Amino acid sequence: MTLGYAMDASWGQHLDLELYMEIQGELEDIKLGVVDNWMDYESLAGGYERAIKGWQRKPENLLIFKDHASMLKSISESTAIRSNGHAWCTADNDGCVGNTLERSRCSGCSNHSVIGNVHVPIYQRLYDELKELLHCKTEVVNALSAT
Structure with a gap:
């Protein structure tokens, strides 16, 4: 879509390079901010989280960079x-089946997901809804028992 937005009405005859470069710069800034959160202070979950935090714990891995900024x-x-609304997806191939807003599609992902603090409200809401559903089942059973 980024490329599509940068093209003119004749679809590909001319590329708005300035717009394309602006979008590319914004994407780089966003990714840099996400990685900064992962590395510095954010509590994370997910398969890729285990890999990145495990890598970060080894001092020899951090020594290959001249400074923190170049590492990020x-x-x-x-x-x-990529954000799929409920996690960061780091899969770089078409084998990812979970890159949609449907949270349950990523439940089996053991390698590519990173769930950060920004995603907590989504999972809290899911948890609250499941608790309500459990409570509804109890109310139905109690109502049936009373009759």
Whole structure:
């Protein structure tokens, strides 16, 4: 879609390079911010979280970068990062079946998901709805028992 927005009405005859570069810059800034959250202070969950935090715990991995900023830049440039609304998806191939808003499709993902603090409200709401559903079942059973 990014490329589509940067093209003119004749679809591909001319590319608005300035717009394309602006969108690319915004994408790079967003990815850099996401990786900064992952590495610095954010509590995370998901399969890729285990990999990134495990990698981060080894001092020799951190020594390959001249500074913190270059580490963040390198990781953000080399990692596919997409938001699917309920997690960050780092899958870089078409084998990912969960890159939709349907949260349950990612439940079996053991390698590519990163769930951060920004996603907590989604999972809290899901948990609250499941608790309500459990409570409804109890009310139905109690109502049936009373009759």
